[in-house]
Amino acid sequence: MENDDPALVTLKPFEYTINGAVFRVEYRDLTTISADVLVSSDDINLSMGGGVSLSLLTRGGHEIFHEAQRTTPISLGDVVLTGAGRLNAKKIFHCAVIDYSSPSSTSLEIVRAVTRKCLALCDAQGFASIAFPALATGAASLSPERSAAAMLMAIADYLSGVTQIRTITIALFPRFAPDHDxxxxxxxxxxxxxxxxxxxxxxxxxxxxxxxxxxxxxxxxxxxxxxxxxxxxxxxxxxxxxxxxxxxxxxxxxxxxxxxxxxxxxxxxxxxxxxxxxxxxxxxxxxxxxxxxxxxxxxxxxxxxxxxxxxxxxxxxxxxxxxxxxxxxxxxxxxxxxxxxxxxxxxxxxxxxxxxxxxxxxxxxxxxxxxxxxxxxxxxxxxxxxxxxxxxxxxxxxxxxxxGSSKVAPTDGTATHLLHLSDLHFGDSEDARLWSSQLAEDLQVELGCARLDAVILSGDIANRSTPEEYAAARSFLDYLSAAFQLSPQQVILVPGNHDLHWGLAKKSYKLVEREDLSAPPTEGSFIDIGSGALRIRDEALYPRRFEHFARFYEDIRKEPYPLAPEAQALVYALPSQDLLVLGLNSAWNLDHHFRDRASIHPLALSRALDQIRSTAAYAPYVKIAVWHHPVASPFPDRITEHGFLERLTQAGFRLGLHGHIHRADSALFRYDRAASGRRMELLSAGTFGAPTREWVPGYPLQYQLLRLKGDSLTVETRRREEPGGTWKPDARWTTDRGKDPLPRYTVRMA
Structure with missing residues (x-):
């Protein structure tokens, strides 16, 4: 290996072969390499004023610079060809990987895109060898090894196709080489x-x-x-x-x-x-x-x-x-x-x-x-x-x-098992590993539940609606899906107020002077910040505050989640269980400022009920609706408009599942006054993962296992008081005077 400075660290090249083409990483001065093409990492003006571009200019001669300047300025990510001067190469590819007016625009994706563009250009020009520096290091602030890793992924992907390139080298400046091991x-x-x-x-x-x-x-x-x-x-x-x-x-x-x-x-x-x-x-x-x-x-x-x-x-x-x-x-x-x-x-x-x-x-x-x-x-x-x-x-x-891909239908006399979790408030992957193990152990060992027919999450899956929190939730559901052999169609997800991203919500409001308005804004679509200024909601951006939840939803269920509020009533049919679940977004009208207007979008509900009514196969199914916010609560963040309950009950829904209040609870909504009339049981699961400061006094972490058998629904409630502890029976349901409370109760569904 050639080096002008004997003090430079010398490391054995890393080398790999794909489809007969060899690519390697060497800690070596790029200007000492012999190749058809040498690549220069530069700014959009191709100034060749520092780092590897200056080294190529110094050794190759100023004619390289003058030829490059005839094409400037170029756009970020573009590549320009010039002669190689006195260098041992045929061409130099000048890559624009930084714009000094906007340094933060440089990214690993730019590095990968420029790498792919150089390889395609090398093929188009009929060259067989190319040598890169670590792109976007120096002023662009990427470390050489991170740049090389991104480039190698792009190179490997390119070499998987048809190419005449035989040798690709990435030369990293040797003075800063890490320890050999x-x-x-x-x-x-x-x-x-x-x-x-x-x-x-x-x-x-x-x-x-x-x-x-x-x-x-x-x-x-x-x-x-x-x-x-x-x-x-x-x-x-x-x-x-x-x-x-x-x-x-x-x-x-x-x-x-x-x-x-x-x-x-x-x-x-x-x-x-x-x-x-x-x-x-x-x-x-x-x-x-x-x-x-x-x-x-x-x-x-x-x-x-x-x-x-x-x-x-x-x-x-x-x-x-x-x-x-x-x-x-x-x-x-x-x-x-x-x-x-x-x-x-x-x-x-x-x-x-x-x-x-x-x-x-x-x-x-x-x-x-x-x-x-x-x-x-x-x-x-x-x-x-x-x-x-x-x-x-x-x-x-x-x-x-x-x-096959769905659960076996329960045989006669076998119960349908539904796991209801709410207010999980995931933080990190450590939560996922611990919680999934604790839950599976309780279900399989303590409750003897070897099969789940559906897992229902009724909102507040994340804490701040960040991708990292949803990655933890995804790991949790992956574990459960593997343990109970669940298909994506058996996982039901609805968002809560913690599943909308406040940062995205804030970005959807634009500052406007009141005097510049041509007409008064719609009530509820603006924030009055005083001094004659308003923040007006951008209706195109506003639905995107659920974007992170939507990506998580698609990862789990392998189908998109609609961001349009009028489409956020989704019908989930589970024919093997004769079960239909309707998922509703009660947080569709909430944001960082308007926190107390939970509701069910009436048009979304109408569309879903029309779909259910027009599908004859759904008629005999047990119908369950799921949303996040309560309809009865002493706090203003409840659902105050109860018309949706009338429509659901009239449509044959017998069970409503929700969360938000961080305590297991049960209520009854009556549509008819007769004892045998139409009614709907409303069940709250409690919080599965909220931090202790958010627990309701007397109510630790909780979840529900619902067993549906014939016309009888048994609601099993479980509690966990210690972060690293076990789930236990949550005996809080009284049955009669002088009798101990039980950890379960039964609801007649007929």
Whole structure:
């Protein structure tokens, strides 16, 4: 390796190969590299006034600068070609990655876009080799390693297609190279992420082929489910790449920010395997798979796609395992370096470090078990895995496969189980891991509930409606979905007041002088701030305050959530349970200023009821409505207009679920005065996760399990008083004079 300064650190290049093309990262002066193209990182004026651009100018000659200036200024993200002067190259690609009038506009997405543009231009010009610096470092403030990580992801994606480029180099300035061991581990981790991204992309391609086969066979439901799985997997892959691009090699800057998105990819990859399920095939094709002799053309095509999918999933699992193994090693080394004892002995660690290592090791073993089972399938082995845990997993998968994508209808005499949670107020991923484990243990062990037919969240899922809080909620629901084999259609979500983002709400109001108004503003659409000024609501921006909730909703249910208030009454039919749930947004008219006008949008409700009334199949279903705010409360943030209850009761709804008041409660709305008349039970679940300062005196954390059997509904209430404790019976419902209260009560639904 060539260096003018003998004091510069010398590190072995990181190197990787895709489709015969080699790309590498070297700690080396870019001007000493021989390549068809050298890339310059510059501003929009191509001033070549510092860093790598100045080095190229100094060594290549001023004719490079004069030629570049004939094209300036250019736009951020543009690339300009010039000659290379005295440099050992044919061309220089000048990239505009910073605008000094707006430095914050530089981003990792700009880095990735410019990288892709340079590679495409290299191909178009017929060049076979290109060398980059770390783009957007220096004045643009990105670290070389973060820039290189973002560039490598873009390079790997580009090389997966057709290209004539054979060699790609990223040259990082060697004086600032990290410790050798740190750099080696960092780039080895990048290689694992690149390998994972490749296999995830190939998995998506296999799913696209599968979707096409389903459509040709007329299996529209399976085609839609496969398309949704492919889209969600792609979205989670993109988030993982974004998170990993923020990782620093020395462990600073939140170097584990990628762990949450990685877990999302792991969970989604396991769940997406349900799309490749022979039960989705029409009976003729499905039966031919189990017959000896010649297979039908469709069966042969199916088997080829199934094999391709499994091979790509195996590759992705191997990459995930490699990433996890390095992470466990990092945790153990970090513990050892901080004098926490022998990382191989749990007693040598502090509690937090030991818990992290144990959790990471458990996740790693889970991935290895999946890989072992999958490889047995690929070998055509009919034998069960050797250990009991794997055998249990295989039995669980077989049971899920036999049911297809939805739950089995309860047999006669079997209750329908509905889990009602409200006011979860998620904060971070640690909440998700703890709460999901505590809840599953209580349901399965204490209550003997092996099956859930639906999970209903009646609002305030987040605390401040941030993406981070919804990521934690997503992890929580992923855990529950895996534990109880829930499909996306069995998770019902409605927003609460904490699920609208106050920052987005504030941005939807624009400052206007009263004297500039051509007509008086509509009541409730402005904020009078005095001194003749108003903040007027922008009706186009106002619905976007639910944008973060809508993204979370789409992640979970794999379908969009409408931001238009008049569309926020959604019908969820669960035919296997003869159940219909109507989700309503009682916070549609709330924001940071107007906090006390909870209501149900009348047009949204009308549209939903019209849909229900015109669908004959819904007539015999048990009908449940879900919203967030109470209709009876001593506080002004309740729903004061009760006309929606009359319409729901008239339409045959017997049960209303809500939250907000942070205490379990029960009330009865009567439409008719007769004892057997139309009525609606209103149940509040209490708060599942609010901080202790927001608990109502005498009411700790609570949730409800509803058991519906025939005309009888049993409401089981549970309580938890200690953050790290267990759920217990919440005995607060009195039945008669002199009798102890019970943790459950029964409602007659007829």
């Amino acid at each position: 740190v750099a080696t581990l960092f780039y080895a981790k990048i290689a694992d992420f690149v390998e994972l991204a490749r296999h995830l992309e190939s998995t998506s391609l296999a799913l696209a082929k599968l979707e096409q086969v389903y459509r040709e066979l007329g299996s529209e439901k399976a085609a839609v489910a496969t398309a949704d799985s492919r889209r969600i997997l792609g979205s989670r892959r993109d988030r993982l790449e974004d998170a990993f691009s923020f990782t620093e090699p020395d462990g600073s800057n939140g170097s584990t920010a990628w762990l949450g998105p990685l877990e999302d990819v792991e969970s989604e990859l396991e769940r997406v395997s349900a799309a490749v399920d022979r039960q989705h095939l029409p009976s003729g094709v499905h039966e031919s798979l189990g017959q000896q002799g010649a297979l039908s053309a469709r069966a042969t095509e199916w088997l080829a796609i199934e094999r391709q999918y499994k091979e790509e999933r195996r590759g992705a699992l191997r990459a995930l395992i490699a990433i996890r193994e390095k992470y466990v090693t990092e945790l153990e080394l970090r513990a050892a370096m901080h004098g926490l004892g022998d990382p191989g002995k749990p007693e040598g660690l502090d509690v937090e470090s030991g818990a992290l290592i144990a959790s990471a090791s458990s996740r790693l073993q889970w991935l290895k078990d999946q890989l072992r089972d999958l490889e047995a399938e690929l070998r055509g082995s009919q034998e069960l895995p050797r250990d009991r845990a794997a055998a249990a997993r295989q039995k669980k998968r077989a049971s899920k496969s036999a049911r």
